[in-house]
Amino acid sequence: MTDIYRAIADPIRRKILHMVARAECTQSDIVAAFSISQPAIKKHLAILQEEQLLLERKQGKYCYYRLNTPVYQHEFSQLQRELGLVLEKKLAGLKHFLEEEQ
Amino acid sequence: MTDIYRAIADPIRRKILHMVARAECTQSDIVAAFSISQPAIKKHLAILQEEQLLLERKQGKYCYYRLNTPVYQHEFSQLQRELGLVLEKKLAGLKHFLEEEQ
DNA sequence: CAATCATATAACCATATGGTTATATATTAT
DNA sequence: ATAATATATAACCATATGGTTATATGATTG
Structure with missing residues (x-):
């Protein structure tokens, strides 16, 4: 059940979320954007998918990734609420x- | 330099943040609130302190913990901004x- | 059809995380 | 002084994380 805290724990995964929010990306787009290996990126993508934050579409040799917006939105507002409560x-x-003290 | 994402990655640490925000707590208060051992709690407290989110005050045999509010507030709003940008x-x-499409 | 490109996966490695039990130390209460 | 309580720390363990290289598979292009 979607652990957004796990998903966002790594800065590379946070940057991937930004990329796929901005536009659908292929895996190689994402690989090109970082200086780590393709299998390392693949593992980050797998974690984001396990946590339901990513949708994939396979087309020919390409694999397109995009943000699972409804889930992200929901999980993000839950997180905001949970962490905001601390301040409250x-x-x-x-x-x-x-x-x-009166 | 304060990695709030690391600090909040574990649900026990998030609950500890709630506890110490509500009121200053001793370590044994915190231990009593969970069903894990005292050294395990100690490690969570150490991580929260490494990430600057916790302040401690030592008094006699007790060790009081409280939220480092300014840091938490600052880090939380940075996090909100970073994750909010994804939706934007x-x-x-x-x-x-x-x-x-017009 | 051969070469290339995109993706997948296996095997491996080091370090971090999250827990345990056992034990030491320091303070307080009887 | 002794006992009890609070905290600290060491040693250990299993699993997760974050990376690597090497290689396989599949699709596309020349």
Whole structure:
């Protein structure tokens, strides 16, 4: 079940997400954009796919990747909510502290 | 230099962030809140500290942890921006596509 | 059909992660 | 002083991560 935290843990995977959001890319487009080997890129793509953030379309010898936008959008807003709550809790604590101080 | 992506990659560390945001906690408070060993918790705390998200205060036999709020706030907004850009790029692509279609 | 290009996969390696148990040390309470 | 509690650390283990090279397969081009 989509662990976006795992997906985004690596900076190369984050850059891949940017690439495939901007436009559909072939695997070799992606390989060309980095200075690591094709199998290494493949593994990153596999992780992004395991986490459902990537869709692929196979055409001839090419494999096109694009963002799975609905999933990304959903997972991103969940993440924002989860991490945003941390700050809200902090604020609530400060508020409480100030109100006790009257 | 603070890799928030590493810090938040594990669900236990995310829960710890919530705990220490809500209130200052001792290490044993945190240990009590999970079903893993004290050394395992200690390692999670060490990672959160390496990434500058946690401040500690030592008092007698207790070690109090609290959120490093400014750093968390800053890193969280950077993260939001970076991951939000992915969606913006997607939207820009769709917009461009529609405008070509007139 | 042969060469080339894109992708897939196997085998390997080093390091990181996430956990354990056992034990040491320091502080506090009885 | 002893016992109990809180924390720290060492040693170990299994698995995951992030990379490599070498090679196979499949599609396209000359």
